[in-house]
Amino acid sequence: MPVRRTVRVAVALVAAGAVALAGAGCSSSVTSASAAVAEDADGPTAVVGAGLTTVVEGAKIIVGDPKAPHTATVYLDPRCSYCAKFEEGGAVALAQAAAEGKVRIEYVVASFLDARSGGTASARAANAMRAAAEAGKFAEFQAALFAGGGAEDPLKVADRVEGLRSAEFDRAVREDTYHGWVASAEKAFEDSGVGGTPSVLVDGRQVGVGGDALYDQDAFARVLRDAGV
Structure with a gap:
């Protein structure tokens, strides 16, 4: 897949975590999970992430300075309520x-919860996330998506994101334009071995495993510092 660059794409930051090791999360071995979801569709991650460059490379969405000294790989499923909590x-x-140039973030968007919970909501949301990235509104769309629980009609989610709805975006959502990319991202998740969402790897090493560090801003900032970020 050719590299696509979108400047000033704000990326909502969600991540994935190995449930077999962590205390809570959405696992590929269970049918459902519940947690508090984001309440604000224009939340702090969308604000902080605004202006970051986004590059789509294969099955990953790369956010931030590509020359940053560290790489964080994050895994998510749009229907995972623990990802919304993260x-x-x-x-x-x-x-x-x-935003400070300390780390570049590689996002892998899974859709395993469709198989575990039924329907195609994760895959449809993942397709729309890619379309939102192409439109320069990934962060805002991601925040709105998780605020609604991840299973909402993507076009209704897009209605809450100023400037996102367009003929091109709507067509990509309705025609499932990025279905091949969605399948590749799911395979990348399956091949990773992390087992569930939310998970975060820093420079290839999983961090934030166990406890509630993934769900607390200050605690996770300490986790990042301990990892050298």
Whole structure:
């Protein structure tokens, strides 16, 4: 897949975590999970992430300075309520680190919860996330998506994002334009071995495993510092 660059794409920061090791999360081995979701569709991660350059490379969405000294790989499923909880906590700290040029973030958007919970909401949301990135509104769309629980009609989510709805975006959502990319991202998640969402790897090493550090901004900032970020 050719590299696509979108300047001033604000990326909502969500991540994935290995449920087999962490205390809570959405696992590929269970049918459902529940947690508090983000309440603000224009939350702090969207604000902090505004202005970051985004590059789509293969199955990953790369956010931040490509020359940053550290790389954080994050895994998410749009229907995972714990990913929404991370959006309000540790993801803010990660966004700040990216905005400061300390880390570049590689997002892998899974859709395994469709198979576990039924329907196609995760895949449809992942397709729309890619379309929102092309439109320069990824952060805002991601925040609105998680505020609605991740299973809402993507076009209704887009209605809450100023300037996102367009003929091109609507067509990409309705025609499932990026279905091949969605499948590749799911395979990348499956091949990673992390097992669930939310998970974060810094320079290839999983961090924030166990406890609630992923869901607390200050605690996750300490996790990042301990990892050298």
